[in-house]
Amino acid sequence: MTALISSTGFISTLILFALGAIGSLLAMKSDRISGAIGTTAALLGSVLALTIGSGALISHTPIALQLNSTLPLLSFSFGIDALSAFFVTIIALIATIASLYAFGYIKHFTPAYRLGRLGFFYNIFIASMLLVVTAQNIVAFLIAWELMSLSTYFLVIYEYREQTNIKAGTRYFIMMHVSFAFIMLAMLLLYRATGTLGFANMAPALTTASPLMLGAILLCALVGFGIKAGIIPLHIWLPDAHPAAPSHVSALMSGVMIKTGIYMMIRIFFIIMPTPPLWFGLAVLTIAIISSILGVLYALSEHDIKRLLAYHSIENIGIILLGVGSALIFLSLGLPALAQIALIAGLFHTLNHAIFKALLFLSAGSVVSQKHTRDMEHYGGLIKYMPVTAVSFLVGAMAISALPPLNGFVSEWLTFQSLFAGIIHGNSMTLSIAFTLAVGGLALTSGLAAACFVKAFGVIFLARPRSEEISHAHEMPLSSQLSMLILAALTLIVAVQSSFIVHTLASITGTFSAFSNTASAFSSQPFTITLGAGSAISMTMVALTLILAILLALWIVSLIGGRRRVEVGTTWDCGTPLSPRMEITAFGFAHSIITVMRGIMRPTRQSSVEYQDANIRYFPAEHSIHFFTHDFATTHLYRPLDRTLARASQIIGRIQNGSVNAYVLYMFMTLLALFVVISLGII
Amino acid sequence: MTALLWTLQLALIPLFSPAAIGLTRSIKARLQNRRGASPLQPYRDLWKLLHKDEVLSRDASWIFRVAPFMVFGTTLAIAASIPLLSLSTRTHTNDLLVLVGLLAFETFWIALAGIDVGSPFGGFGSSRQMMLASFTEGALVLSLFALAIMNGTTDLFDIASAHSTSGHLFTVPLIVASISFGIALLAETMRYPFDNPATHLELTMIHEAMILEYSGPRLALMEWAAANKYLIFIALFSNIFLPLEIAAAGASLSAVCISAAVFFIKALIAVFAIAALESSIAKLRIFRLPDLLFTATVLSIIAIVLAL
Numbered sequence: 004m005t006a007l008i009s010s011t012g013f014i015s016t017l018i019l020f021a022l023g024a025i026g027s028l029l030a031m032k033s034d035r036i037s038g039a040i041g042t043t044a045a046l047l048g049s050v051l052a053l054t055i056g057s058g059a060l061i062s063h064t065p066i067a068l069q070l071n072s073t074l075p076l077l078s079f080s081f082g083i084d085a086l087s088a089f090f091v092t093i094i095a096l097i098a099t100i101a102s103l104y105a106f107g108y109i110k111h112f113t114p115a116y117r118l119g120r121l122g123f124f125y126n127i128f129i130a131s132m133l134l135v136v137t138a139q140n141i142v143a144f145l146i147a148w149e150l151m152s153l154s155t156y157f158l159v160i161y162e163y164r165e166q167t168n169i170k171a172g173t174r175y176f177i178m179m180h181v182s183f184a185f186i187m188l189a190m191l192l193l194y195r196a197t198g199t200l201g202f203a204n205m206a207p208a209l210t211t212a213s214p215l216m217l218g219a220i221l222l223c224a225l226v227g228f229g230i231k232a233g234i235i236p237l238h239i240w241l242p243d244a245h246p247a248a249p250s251h252v253s254a255l256m257s258g259v260m261i262k263t264g265i266y267m268m269i270r271i272f273f274i275i276m277p278t279p280p281l282w283f284g285l286a287v288l289t290i291a292i293i294s295s296i297l298g299v300l301y302a303l304s305e306h307d308i309k310r311l312l313a314y315h316s317i318e319n320i321g322i323i324l325l326g327v328g329s330a331l332i333f334l335s336l337g338l339p340a341l342a343q344i345a346l347i348a349g350l351f352h353t354l355n356h357a358i359f360k361a362l363l364f365l366s367a368g369s370v371v372s373q374k375h376t377r378d379m380e381h382y383g384g385l386i387k388y389m390p391v392t393a394v395s396f397l398v399g400a401m402a403i404s405a406l407p408p409l410n411g412f413v414s415e416w417l418t419f420q421s422l423f424a425g426i427i428h429g430n431s432m433t434l435s436i437a438f439t440l441a442v443g444g445l446a447l448t449s450g451l452a453a454a455c456f457v458k459a460f461g462v463i464f465l466a467r468p469r470s471e472e473i474s475h476a477h478e479m480p481l482s483s484q485l486s487m488l489i490l491a492a493l494t495l496i497v498a499v500q501s502s503f504i505v506h507t508l509a510s511i512t513g514t515f516s517a518f519s520n521t522a523s524a525f526s527s528q529p530f531t532i533t534l535g536a537g538s539a540i541s542m543t544m545v546a547l548t549l550i551l552a553i554l555l556a557l558w559i560v561s562l563i564g565g566r567r568r569v570e571v572g573t574t575w576d577c578g579t580p581l582s583p584r585m586e587i588t589a590f591g592f593a594h595s596i597i598t599v600m601r602g603i604m605r606p607t608r609q610s611s612v613e614y615q616d617a618n619i620r621y622f623p624a625e626h627s628i629h630f631f632t633h634d635f636a637t638t639h640l641y642r643p644l645d646r647t648l649a650r651a652s653q654i655i656g657r658i659q660n661g662s663v664n665a666y667v668l669y670m671f672m673t674l675l676a677l678f679v680v681i682s683l684g685i686i
Numbered sequence: 687m688t689a690l691l692w693t694l695q696l697a698l699i700p701l702f703s704p705a706a707i708g709l710t711r712s713i714k715a716r717l718q719n720r721r722g723a724s725p726l727q728p729y730r731d732l733w734k735l736l737h738k739d740e741v742l743s744r745d746a747s748w749i750f751r752v753a754p755f756m757v758f759g760t761t762l763a764i765a766a767s768i769p770l771l772s773l774s775t776r777t778h779t780n781d782l783l784v785l786v787g788l789l790a791f792e793t794f795w796i797a798l799a800g801i802d803v804g805s806p807f808g809g810f811g812s813s814r815q816m817m818l819a820s821f822t823e824g825a826l827v828l829s830l831f832a833l834a835i836m837n838g839t840t841d842l843f844d845i846a847s848a849h850s851t852s853g854h855l856f857t858v859p860l861i862v863a864s865i866s867f868g869i870a871l872l873a874e875t876m877r878y879p880f881d882n883p884a885t886h887l888e889l890t891m892i893h894e895a896m897i898l899e900y901s902g903p904r905l906a907l908m909e910w911a912a913a914n915k916y917l918i919f920i921a922l923f924s925n926i927f928l929p930l931e932i933a934a935a936g937a938s939l940s941a942v943c944i945s946a947a948v949f950f951i952k953a954l955i956a957v958f959a960i961a962a963l964e965s966s967i968a969k970l971r972i973f974r975l976p977d978l979l980f981t982a983t984v985l986s987i988i989a990i991v992l993a994l
Contacts (some may be wrong), residue, residue, distance in 0.1 A: 015886045383804075397749075407787040417785050419827075419840075426835055426990065431691030439990050443983055446786075448828040450820030453790055457797045457816050466804030467745050518844070531778050538840045547768055548779055548897060549788070553759030558757075558908065559700075561889025564903045566737040574743040574803045574899060581745075587801060597819045599976045 007051070008058040010068040012525045013083070013137070015257065017054065019048035019455045020130035027122025034118045041122015042105045045129055050099035056091030059083050060507065067139075074234045078588045079143035080201060081134065085511040086274070090136040090266045093354055097361045098129045098256045099485045101251040102363050106249055107480025111372050112162075121161055125252065132255075135263045140200045148186065148263075152179040155260065158252045159244045171243035178230055178240035185227030186267075192220045193275070206273045206516065217276065219282050224271045225290075232264030233317045234324065235294040241317060242301070246309035246377060250368020253309060258361035264332040272331060273346065273515050274644050284331030288437060290428055291328050292444040295321030297635075299451040300604060304597055304632040305460070306365045306589040307377045311459060312360065315403060318448060319356040322418060323349045325441055327420045339475040341424045344534060347508040348417035355402070355410040355502070358497065362399035362490035369483060370463060379459065379589045382627040384468040388476040388570055393464045395487035400456035402494040409544035410489045413532075415449060420534055451596065455522075460591040469583040469619045472493045480604040502532050590630065597632065688774065691942065695775040697923070700764035703913035704728035706920065706957055710968035713961035728913065732864070732906050741904030745801040754900065754907035760792040768918065769846040769925045772933035773948050782830045783840065785822065785922075786920075789874065792915070793819045796908075800896030803961045811895025814972060818880060818892070821979040826870040828986030830948035833926060834865035836993045842926060850929035858893055864927040865991035869982035871919045876912070877960060879970040879978070883912075920960075924952035 023044020030037035059066055066083040083091060105125075109118055131154055156179070161171035194200060196216050197208035209217070226237065228531035233241040241261070245253045273281060298318030305311040326349025333342035369392040370385060371377055386393040402409040422445065425438035468474050478484060497504060512518050530543040574581060597604050608628045615622040658669075708725035715722020742751070767788070768780040793815065800812035834840045836859065837848040873880045876893040885891045897908045925932060930952070933945040970978065 022823075042709070176714075248913070384747075386749065401791075401794065404790065404794065405787065406791045407784060412787050417782070421785055423831065423834060423840060426831070427838065432991070432994070435989075435994055436991065439831075439987050442831060443824045443828055443987065446824040450790070450823035453794055454816035454820045456814060457794060457801070459803035461798060461809075461812065465747060465798065466809075467750060467804040538781060539778050539783050540784065541851065544778045545763075545784055545788075548763045548777070549759065549791075552762035552766065553755050555762055556755045556758040559758075560736065560903050560907065563733070564906075567737070567902060568739040569902075570739065570740045571744050574805045575747055576805050581804070583804075585806045586804045587806065587813060592813045593807065595813055595972070596820065598973065599817065599821070638844045 005529060008055055008062065008064055008066065010066055012051065012055050013066060013068060013081070014050050016051045017130055017132070019044050019051060020126045022625050023048065023062055023126035024123045027119045027126070032120035034113045037119035037122055038113075040111055041103055041118065041125060042109065042245055045105070045122075045126050045171070045245075046099060046102040048126070048515075048564075049095045049102055049129060052091060053099055056083070056088050056095050057090040059086070059257045060092055060511070063510070067129070068137075070120035070366035077142070078140070078200075079146075080139040081137045082203075083137050085514045086266070086270060087137050089350065089354075089508075089511050090262065091133060093262065093357050094129070094132050094136065095261045098132075099257060100361065100490055101254050101365070103489075104254075104368075104483045104486040105251045107483035108153055109249070110251065110480075115164070116162060120156070122562075124154045124157045128252070128255070128260075131418060132260060132263060136266050139202050141194060141202075142200060144202075145183075145190060149183060149535065151260065151263070152183065154206075155244075155248070158249070158256075159247045160248070161249055161252075167243075167245075167557045168247040171240075171247040174246040175240045178237075180255065182230035182237075182395050185230070187227075189220050189223035189227055189271070192216065192223065194502065196220070202270065202275060206277070209275065210277050214280070218280070218283070221272070221276065221279055223286070224268065228264040228271075229290070230318045230574040231263075232261050232324075232657060233294075234290050234320060235297050235317060235610075236640055238294070238298075238317050239634065239636050239641060240632070242305075242310045242313040243275060244312035245316070245364075246307060250364055250371065253312075253368070254361040254364035255362055258357040259312060261316060261320060263355065265320070265327070265349075268327065269346070272327070273334075273512075273517055273676045278517065279331055281332065281335040284328055284333075284335055285437060286328075286402075287324055288328035288441060291321045291324035292441050293321070294318065294324065295448045296444050296451075298377065299448050299455060300597075300600055301449060301632070301634060303455045303593045304604060304606070306379045308370065308379050308459065308463065309364070309377050310646075311379075311455070312363050312367060315363075315455070316356075316360060319352065319360065319403070319451065320644075322445065322448070323352045323356065325349070325416050325445060326352060326421060327416075329425050329438070329441075332425065333421075333428075333647055334517055336430060338428060339518050341421065341428060343509065343512050343518045344417065344424070345421035346512050347505060348414055349422050350511070351501075351504060352411075352414035352506050355414045355494075355497065358490055358493050359399045359409075359411060361485060362395055362494065363403065365483070365487050365490070366396040366399060367619060369479045370396075371486070372473055372479070373422075379417060381469055382463040382473060383466050384464070384473060385476060386464040388474065389464075389478050391478055391484045391487065395491050396464065397411065397460055398491040401455050402458050404456050406453070408498055408542055408549055409494045410501070412492075413498050413501040413540075413542055416540060417446070417532075420538055421539075438598070454596060455593070458589055462587070462589040462592065466586045467581070467583050469586070484538055495546070499530070499546055502528070502530055503544050505532050546556035594630075604632050605635070606630055606645060626652060687939070691772050691774050694771050694942075694946075697760070698767055699917050700762065700910070703917040704910070706953065707913045709954075709957050710807075710961045710964075711914075713958055714965055717962060717965040724986065728909075732965050734909055735901075735904050735906035735909070735990070740904060743899050745804045746802050747897070750799050750802040751904070753802075754793045754904040754911070755794050756795040756910040757799075758907040758914070760795070761911045761918065762789050763888075764792075764918055765787050765914065767842075768922060769843050769932060770904045770921055770948060771945040772937060772942050773843050773847050773935045774937070776931075776935070780841050781833060782842050782845075782978055785829070785842065786827055786830070788818070789826075789915075790823070791805050792911070796893075798897050799900075801804045803899040805899065807867050807891075807895045809900070811892050814892045818975060818979070819991060821976050822870050822873040822982075823977055825866055825982035825986055826874065828983055828990065829863045829867040829870060831928075832859060832866075832986055832989040832993055835990055836860070839916040842922075844934055846925050846929045847934060849926070850932050852926060858925065858992035861990045862967055862985050862992065864923070866982040866985040866989065867923060867927060869978060869985075871923060872960075872963075873975070873979060875916045876921050880975055882969055918954050920956045921949070923956055 027037040027041035131151035138144035302314035330345035405415040429435040531541040533539040798814040800808035
């Protein structure tokens, strides 16, 4: 066991993924073999990575792996320190379960699409995520990052015969490379400021760097990694790309891939950089509030189940950043103990979101695989035909809505507590009001999230089927059911064991230099999280109280109530025949909230009437109303940007006129300009 | 002594909540020049319903069958976690955010049950309920946070005890916060101007729409849970916002008796106030309600700023 937690173990993991990738490519001819090779290798590799990651986390053994070369640019170094170990554990955990799910799930792509291609990119994708969170120098990191973006691009366009997927893929590709440009810039600036490529050696040199340089690095990193994480308004790739990919890949993308952005933000903001300025923390907090509220609002207006989940990822990234942003503010105020609590809240929510979002994507995948449409309005009543999927989705929905006693509640509690500390300890009125607004925003977000998931669960699983096909739906293969049930159990286990996880996170963050002298804000009691100023919570107690109280309710009814008959009748609807059209639709359910929020959402409607006779407009044949809610980023930011770019390139295009004489003139003028510049001593 | 206090803590809300509802109804009847039913009528209703046969919809899944137990159980769990008659009964579930979370849990299950039978009433009831609940959450959390900030803790028991010993009673931030909490109370317990607890008119109802398909014991549980929630909010209001006298941890029996007497007087006043309010205002249009809730949220923010 301990022998595994070493660089040898890490290399063997990578070899497993490589074998899976190459094997499924070689066996491309047979879908059965290539599917089996790809999935098995991914499963084994993920289990091994899970062992290594959690082992390194518990035994506090850092792992280092150096591939040296005489050229500094070709020396790669990888290593697992405490923060990396945590993210390796999350990635490997979700990858293990997604791969288990894939055994039963991927069959429905055949024979339309080749499984060999899926296996190839799937293995590369998982391996590259592991490399991203273990890379310890700039070159290794950039290569791993690009590998991750490219492999997911091919996974997004896996079902390439559908035009929308190609469009989503292109958008993803463009946004990832904008992100890459910013990341590259941040990395080059880091290199320029420190003169070293290794992340570990950067911190001392940066303490003397100029504030301008530090600010530029911080902003470039925030934008670059923010695009990957999906913060608003840089999120436009996310709601298109996540739904397009196969569902187990969506689970990985939404559950863990976007967290690599969070990982690098934490590494740069808290480990590499010296204490960031106050404005930067406030900026992160503002982005967090906007992302969480708008994310959940756009999710409410969606009726495509996977797009809805994708928008919820944006919301949850916002909640994670609430923790990170508060931590940055506390650090710049000189309150490291509070900063540690806030950062732990963010990291805990990262873990929780990975678990319940993967659960939701996997169960959504099971639903979609039955009827091949992502539009929720076509489902209904699935709970009777897919009971396991329904329970999984319900548990995931309760966890993401932050309902006790599940895991989402614990990390939101920690986030609320750090915001609460911010209101009290913020040294100016502006800061206190900012934190108060953040509390209000978080409360609104979790309320709206609950509304959104009542909608999603109710419309898909409850009431009567909306079409005949639904009643032929059947449960997924056993491996897929098992993987969903494991995740559902994890939401409860993580919550009940939350004090253990909080202590693990405290020791991870304790290794950061910013918190090295901080006494832990948590007192160690089993099953209870106690924060300094007398705020304590025991999720075990909450869970037990709830379960006992529900049993008590059962007992009271059997005690008081006599012997009764239970009859089955029809739903009362004033006597007309029941039809599925009487059930509330996803659109109808959310419409009241969207109407209230119309100032932000700006819904538009188009109505049209067709008449029986166009000349005599007395008898309408058909009325139709179309409602739209457009993402404001698309309409107000990207479309104008797109137009400006097109116009600018037209103007620049005039320079390239095809005449050789003109080109010679350009060269001559450039040379002349250079002479002038140099002779005047400007450079 | 501890056993006695715990029995009181657990039994108080479910035992007296039907009386709170009955009393509100009969005060309202008097204010409207009617004689009205006896305040004990809700007990008779519950008893009758618990002994009746039950009709379940063919379309209902297990969610519909389980929901009443979930909802009623949650109100019991909340009743076990808030300060009622003494401060000795604390556990590690007393945080104000646990309270808010459990309330959301309860709402979530009622709303699911409303959709499950596939009738238009249930669906619209759930939709309206979730809209109100999501906008109430901000006001609820922030008004409780205002108190938490005054006392430096988010633990409801600590707030109640710090509050009853410090002379914070009629300060401006507290009054502003309690107005905000009062609005949240009306919204959460589905009273006027948010919902009409006595209506069965489809266009106006929210809570009644969601539980329309229930009958027999399950209906009894749903009604009883709504009554529990009503008394829970009254208890919160009187013990957190007006903690005149609440027996400290390890207090003697006489102190507990005094605190019980004070509690009942405060609850009576609250019930009377709600009944008077319900008789004097009209129900608001559904799309006017969020404005009221946003007002409550803003009031809480003002309270927090004043308390800093």
